[in-house]
Amino acid sequence: MIWSPSSPLKYQTRIxxxxxxxxxxxxxxxxxxxxxxxxxxxxxxxxxxxxLSRFEDFESVRxxxxxxxxxxxxxxxxxxxxxxxxLNWMFGFYQGVRPxxxxxDNFFASTLLGVEAGDKKEPLxxxxxxxxxxxxFKSLGMEMxxxxxxxxxxxxxxxxxxxxxxxxxxxxDSKWTMKLRxxxxxxxPALYGIQGVVSGCExxxxxxxxxIQGLExxxxxxxxxxxxxxxxxxxxxxxxxxxxxxxxxxxxxNGFGESAVGKSVDGKIAWYDEVEHLYQCTSLIAVxxxxxxSTLVWSRPPLASVFGDxxxxx
Numbered sequence: 001m002i003w004s005p006s007s008p009l010k011y012q013t014r015i016x017x018x019x020x021x022x023x024x025x026x027x028x029x030x031x032x033x034x035x036x037x038x039x040x041x042x043x044x045x046x047x048x049x050x051x052l053s054r055f056e057d058f059e060s061v062r063x064x065x066x067x068x069x070x071x072x073x074x075x076x077x078x079x080x081x082x083x084x085x086x087l088n089w090m091f092g093f094y095q096g097v098r099p100x101x102x103x104x105d106n107f108f109a110s111t112l113l114g115v116e117a118g119d120k121k122e123p124l125x126x127x128x129x130x131x132x133x134x135x136x137f138k139s140l141g142m143e144m145x146x147x148x149x150x151x152x153x154x155x156x157x158x159x160x161x162x163x164x165x166x167x168x169x170x171x172x173d174s175k176w177t178m179k180l181r182x183x184x185x186x187x188x189p190a191l192y193g194i195q196g197v198v199s200g201c202e203x204x205x206x207x208x209x210x211x212i213q214g215l216e217x218x219x220x221x222x223x224x225x226x227x228x229x230x231x232x233x234x235x236x237x238x239x240x241x242x243x244x245x246x247x248x249x250x251x252x253x254n255g256f257g258e259s260a261v262g263k264s265v266d267g268k269i270a271w272y273d274e275v276e277h278l279y280q281c282t283s284l285i286a287v288x289x290x291x292x293x294s295t296l297v298w299s300r301p302p303l304a305s306v307f308g309d310x311x312x313x314x
Contacts, residue, residue, distance in 0.1 A: 015041050019048040022057070038064035046074035050133075053085055055092020062112045069123040075148075078133040082162055085134065109140040113147040120146045128152065131184075133159035141167040142174065151176050157184035165201050168208040175211075182217040183209075189223030189251050202227045206234035215239045219288075221249040232274035240282050247288030 009015070018041065035056045038044065044064065052058065061077070079085040089107050104110035115121050117140065127149040137144055141163060150156065150171070156178075158164045165187070171178070185205070201222070209215070209231070218235065228248065235243060250269050269275075269290050279287070 013040055014043050016043045017046040018044060020050070020052075022049070022051040022053070036060045039067050042068060043071075044068050045071060046129075047072065048074075048076040050076070050078040051080055052077065053080070053088050055089050055095075058085075058089055058107075058112060062114075065112060065123055066114065071126055072124055073126050074129040075124065075127060076129075076131040077135060078131075078159075080134055082134045082136050086136075105139040106136055106144075108135055109137075109144050109147075113144060115140060115143040115147050117143065119143045122149060123147055124149050125152075129155040131155070131157035131159075132161055134161065136162040137167040138163045142170050145171060151178060153178070153180060155182040156180055157182075159184075159186045160188055165204055169204045172204065172207045172211060178208075178212040180212050180215055182219075183212065183215060184217075184219040186219075186221040187223055188221075202230045206230050209234045210238050212238070214242050216242055217245040218243060219245075219247040221247075221251060224250055224252040226250065228269050229274045232278050236274060236278045236281065240278070243282050244284060245286040246278075246282075246284055247286075249288065249290040 018038070020036065038047070038060050041064075047061075047064065049057070049061065052061065065072070086107060089111075090103060093103075093107075109115050113121075113123060120143070124147065130148055130150075130153055145151075145167060161167075164185070168185075205220075205222075209218075215238075218239075220231070228250075231248075235246070248269060
């Protein structure tokens with residue numbers, strides 16, 4: 001194992017980029033029970049970890065942020081399933097602490113980032129690229145935003161993060177100016193009811209887009225029902241001179257909870273006037289649209305007059 005005591009990586013202290021993919025089986029036998037010691041990599045600038053779930057995994061990330069966080073520029077963490085990750089962390093935490101203390105409302109914020117209510121700590125002051133999946137912003141959203149250096153980020157990707165929509169609303173209310181070049185925001189419909197999603201989320205997202213300066217790449221996957229014209233109007237008003245890549249995707253489904261994620265299907269975004277104006281008044285070089293072929297063919301003006309020769313359409 002690369003993380004065992006005899007691992008050759010123990011001598012490679014100048015590694016600056018690490019990417020890990022793990023799953024639940026990584027703790028199932030003696031050959032896969034080695035802990036991941038990230039602290040030894042004192043030159044670490046980029047950390048990607050998809051599938052971290054053990055208490056020891058979270059402790060390793062916490063120690064790395066505490067000791068080497070000031071130089072970290074890119075951080076990607078995918079917990080796969082927030083509720084399962086929380087239970088795994090809680091099990092390991094209670095095993096090592098006597099007597100049992102009160103469980104924190106948000107273990108990711110309290111332990112990995114080391115923030116409490118009202119804190120404005122910045123353990124990651126050099127961070128410019130952040131991607132989080134299945135990480136909750138419940139209770140300490142603004143404190144987490146400060147700790148994750150969000151006002152200085154160039155890239156922000158949030159995939160199925162509980163209470164992420166409330167986080168965007170809090171940022172809007174705080175009148176922050178965001179410097180994002182790339183923003184990616186995904187909420188699966190099966191998770192809609194447990195995400196802490198507020199009603200009128202298109203208004204929140206539209207207002208958040210207005211806080212960004214210099215946005216070039218925007219990728220959205222959102223659940224129905226949604227008034228896309230409000231979002232499109234915000235893109236047109238605030239980013240028509242800078243936007244270069246735009247993907248808008250809609251999903252719909254009847255199931256709820258994380259077990260129903262695979263049951264959702266593609267929706268169909270209508271061809272609003274705002275969509276037409278957006279594609280006419282910007283200099284997009286890449287477009288992804290969740291629309292029916294008939295909508296594209298019969299759009300006004302025809303699709304070919306907006307994008308040139310598209311070919312392949314009947």
